[in-house]
Amino acid sequence: MTRRPAAYDGVAVCCPVTVPYVRYSPETAHWWAGAALSALGERTGLGPADIDGFCFASFSSGPDSVVGMIQHLGLCPRWMDHIPTGGASGVMALRRAARAVQSGDADLVVCLAADTNQVDSFRQTLAGFSRFSQDAMYPYGFGGPNATFALITDNFMRTYGVGRESFGKLCVAQRANALSNPHALMKRPLSLDQYMSSRAISDPVHLLDCVMPCAGAEAFIVTTEEKAASLGLAAASIKATIERHNAFPEDPIQVRGGWVRDVDTLWEAAGCSPEDMDTIQFYDDYPVIVAMQMEDLGFCRKGEVAGFIDRHDFTISGSLPLNTNGGQLSAGQAGAAGGFQNVTEALRQVLGCPLGDQVPDARRALVSGFGLVNYDRGVCTGAAVLEGAT
Amino acid sequence: MSNPLSPPKRKDPLTPSRLGHVPPRLRSRAAKAMAVRAGQGRFVLQVCEGCSEATYPPRDRCPHCWGELRWADQPQTAVLLAETVVRATTDNFFREHLPWRIGTVQLDAGPTAVAHLHGDVAIGDQVRMRLVLDRGGNPALFALPLKETPHMQDDPQLRVFTSAPKHRRILVTDGRTRLGQDVAQALLAAGAGTVFLGNSDPLLRHDGEEWIASTPNIDMVPLDLTDSRSVSELAGTLGGRVDIIVNTAGYVRPGGVSSGSRLATLQTAMDINAFGLLRLAQSFGPALGARSDDGVNSAAAFVDINSIYAMTGNAGFAGFAASAAARLSLVAGLRGEMASVGIRVASVLCGPIDDAWHQAVPPPKVATSRVAQAVVQVLQDGLEQVCVGDVAEDLAARWQQDPFLTIREENL
Numbered sequence: 072m073t074r075r076p077a078a079y080d081g082v083a084v085c086c087p088v089t090v091p092y093v094r095y096s097p098e099t100a101h102w103w104a105g106a107a108l109s110a111l112g113e114r115t116g117l118g119p120a121d122i123d124g125f126c127f128a129s130f131s132s133g134p135d136s137v138v139g140m141i142q143h144l145g146l147c148p149r150w151m152d153h154i155p156t157g158g159a160s161g162v163m164a165l166r167r168a169a170r171a172v173q174s175g176d177a178d179l180v181v182c183l184a185a186d187t188n189q190v191d192s193f194r195q196t197l198a199g200f201s202r203f204s205q206d207a208m209y210p211y212g213f214g215g216p217n218a219t220f221a222l223i224t225d226n227f228m229r230t231y232g233v234g235r236e237s238f239g240k241l242c243v244a245q246r247a248n249a250l251s252n253p254h255a256l257m258k259r260p261l262s263l264d265q266y267m268s269s270r271a272i273s274d275p276v277h278l279l280d281c282v283m284p285c286a287g288a289e290a291f292i293v294t295t296e297e298k299a300a301s302l303g304l305a306a307a308s309i310k311a312t313i314e315r316h317n318a319f320p321e322d323p324i325q326v327r328g329g330w331v332r333d334v335d336t337l338w339e340a341a342g343c344s345p346e347d348m349d350t351i352q353f354y355d356d357y358p359v360i361v362a363m364q365m366e367d368l369g370f371c372r373k374g375e376v377a378g379f380i381d382r383h384d385f386t387i388s389g390s391l392p393l394n395t396n397g398g399q400l401s402a403g404q405a406g407a408a409g410g411f412q413n414v415t416e417a418l419r420q421v422l423g424c425p426l427g428d429q430v431p432d433a434r435r436a437l438v439s440g441f442g443l444v445n446y447d448r449g450v451c452t453g454a455a456v457l458e459g460a461t
Numbered sequence: 462m463s464n465p466l467s468p469p470k471r472k473d474p475l476t477p478s479r480l481g482h483v484p485p486r487l488r489s490r491a492a493k494a495m496a497v498r499a500g501q502g503r504f505v506l507q508v509c510e511g512c513s514e515a516t517y518p519p520r521d522r523c524p525h526c527w528g529e530l531r532w533a534d535q536p537q538t539a540v541l542l543a544e545t546v547v548r549a550t551t552d553n554f555f556r557e558h559l560p561w562r563i564g565t566v567q568l569d570a571g572p573t574a575v576a577h578l579h580g581d582v583a584i585g586d587q588v589r590m591r592l593v594l595d596r597g598g599n600p601a602l603f604a605l606p607l608k609e610t611p612h613m614q615d616d617p618q619l620r621v622f623t624s625a626p627k628h629r630r631i632l633v634t635d636g637r638t639r640l641g642q643d644v645a646q647a648l649l650a651a652g653a654g655t656v657f658l659g660n661s662d663p664l665l666r667h668d669g670e671e672w673i674a675s676t677p678n679i680d681m682v683p684l685d686l687t688d689s690r691s692v693s694e695l696a697g698t699l700g701g702r703v704d705i706i707v708n709t710a711g712y713v714r715p716g717g718v719s720s721g722s723r724l725a726t727l728q729t730a731m732d733i734n735a736f737g738l739l740r741l742a743q744s745f746g747p748a749l750g751a752r753s754d755d756g757v758n759s760a761a762a763f764v765d766i767n768s769i770y771a772m773t774g775n776a777g778f779a780g781f782a783a784s785a786a787a788r789l790s791l792v793a794g795l796r797g798e799m800a801s802v803g804i805r806v807a808s809v810l811c812g813p814i815d816d817a818w819h820q821a822v823p824p825p826k827v828a829t830s831r832v833a834q835a836v837v838q839v840l841q842d843g844l845e846q847v848c849v850g851d852v853a854e855d856l857a858a859r860w861q862q863d864p865f866l867t868i869r870e871e872n873l
């Protein structure tokens with residue numbers, strides 16, 4: 072049993088910012104990062120000198136890391152971090168910033184993810200993504216993550232008897248949720264029929280199982296409760312978090328993520344259970360991963376997700392509101408910001424300031440991260456339980 | 462079963478050829494080491510010196526115990542666990558080859574891997590894995606049916622990785638020799654569409670003329686490898702109609718370095734063995750590269766038959782071995798250039814061939830028909846280097862263990 076982590080006493084998470092996404096942008100990641108800081112500044116009155124901690128994630132800021140970014144944007148932090156884990160970066164930034172604030176290494180940390188999407192950036196990002204991908208995945212048809220997740224989906228459906236209808240139900244619900252989010256890239260309703268008949272991209276992955284790459288930025292602030300109060304910012308608290316990387320390398324094909332190793336720790340530390348979640352913001356690069364998380368984070372047993380999906384309504388007014396901003400599947404995937412949008416949306420729901428419709432009486436939210444297909448599976452996982460003020 | 466390959470249709474001169482794109486080429490150093498073994502037809506994975514576990518994808522240290530890794534031959538069997546058909550890609554090469562089928566295999570050697578799939582393998586099947594080279598010269602895992610199926614070699618995905626002679630037009634550079642004629646015969650038997658046989662002196666009679674004249678699908682063409690104009694004229698005449706070149710030309714004379722040889726003899730050896738290859742590459746290379754992805758009879762390979770003594774030198778044939786070394790070095794350079802345009806460059810390395818110039822050499826000597834079979838195998842399996850015959854295999858094995866000792870042994 073893992074040693075029980077300390078509670079996040081005194082830590083406040085606040086000020087979720089989303090810079091509205093666009094499909095293609097001629098601007099750089101630096102521009103998008105600046106746009107997020109500018110929005111934060113407008114909301115809080117903070118300037119460069121007030122930020123003493125900075126945690127950054129991006130795929131397209133190269134050659135700059137967080138170092139280039141702070142000089143570019145005029146920050147002088149006494150604590151900083153660069154998180155290269157894409158879909159897991161939001162939860163990871165949250166945990167790192169929280170501990171920095173708690174220990175006094177920083178007073179106010181801005182966690183920020185920004186990515187641009189120029190006309191050829193998706194192909195370029197893919198081509199140089201990771202060594203294992205270069206050596207052993209991309210030369211096999213160059214289907215990108217669609218092909219990798221097609222293999223995972225094919226195996227998952229076969230092994231656990233899950234049909235495309237189950238994934239379709241998730242996608243359709245997320246689209247319904249997206250319709251109230253003015254920033255979502257997908258603006259038309261989606262029917263299960265449309266989902267089922269969308270064209271195959273890499274069987275059994277079809278067009279509507281795939282996210283749309285776009286440009287955008289996401290940010291939030293982690294600080295002390297006192298500082299948040301002095302700035303007049305509504306704040307949520309962190310009940311518990313976990314992360315795990317490269318779990319279960321012995322599984323021939325990914326059927327579970329690292330959550331499984333730490334899920335008991337998560338719920339024990341949070342002092343609540345999956346049934347207590349008012350909304351879940353799951354990383355959703357492909358619906359199979361959303362389904363996997365329902366099992367691995369304790370909502371149902373392994374192999375029973377088809378029935379679980381069948382029994383629930385995942386729309387904002389439903390029994391288990393999922394990805395209430397539409398998620399990446401309907402709002403768009405802005406690179407590493409895709410790993411932050413679940414955090415900002417969870418924050419908004421528990422703080423009562425969503426982009427679209429509010430989950431009634433939302434107080435607790437579960438956020439999950441899943442990132443970086445280094446070769447044949449997602450390597451990085453994380454999760455956090457956030458709670459708004461009562 | 463695979464659909465048997467139909468002969469290519471006559472080409473409409475107004476239709477542009479498909480550009481010779483190659484699959485994504487960036488690889489780690491470890492993957493390049495894997496490519497070397499793939500080019501020799503081996504099925505290898507890295508195995509840990511500490512814990513003996515096999516690992517994949519190629520790494521620089523063992524993920525189980527952090528021990529050092531070495532390449533080792535592995536069992537070729539596996540089971541297909543999952544599959545997908547890629548129908549969309551941003552890569553120029555694969556766009557021309559969609560839909561493209563890949564899968565996840567559980568290797569009996571231990572790791573799982575993503576592999577290209579033959580059309581005759583299905584989920585749950587036991588498969589036979591091959592380590593092949595892709596058109597860019599990089600290593601790739603390919604899952605074949607466990608047992609031979611009808612027209613198995615004609616599978617369109619498999620054919621991308623090979624240079625199979627079937628329906629292809631092949632230039633064999635020296636038709637005046639037994640070696641050139643045996644190679645031509647073996648290629649025709651393997652389904653070659655046409656063999657162009659080079660003849661450096663059409664007025665001078667030579668052995669095998671009657672066989673050539675009576676064999677369909679052989680064209681005798683004028684080709685003198687010592688004459689730049691002759692080579693470029695033939696390239697101009699044959700244009701884009703040559704899909705594979707097999708350079709069988711070789712000039713072998715005995716002699717030492719300080720004694721027993723004449724400078725003029727060495728110059729002739731260099732002119733045929735080394736410069737001849739250079740002339741061929743310069744005249745035919747660009748046209749081959751432009752047609753490397755041009756359908757059923759796309760341009761595919763340049764095969765050079767050379768002496769194993771290229772690697773060591775050879776007492777008694779010093780000048781000849783030097784020209785062979787120059788030739789092998791040129792082939793290495795050509796391989797790099799042609800990999801970027803999708804053409805496989807291969808060496809077939811032989812010990813002494815059983816011909817008039819090796820009368821004084823004791824057996825074993827390699828029969829020309831055996832060399833011809835090796836050429837066909839190199840093309841069918843898409844290899845880069847094979848050693849033919851006992852002498853060549855023995856020397857290569859010793860060289861692999863201790864190159865400098867082998868050089869000493871061959872010259873002292």
Ligand SMILES: [Zn+2]
Nearest residue numbers: 509512523526
């Ligand atoms: Zn080891």
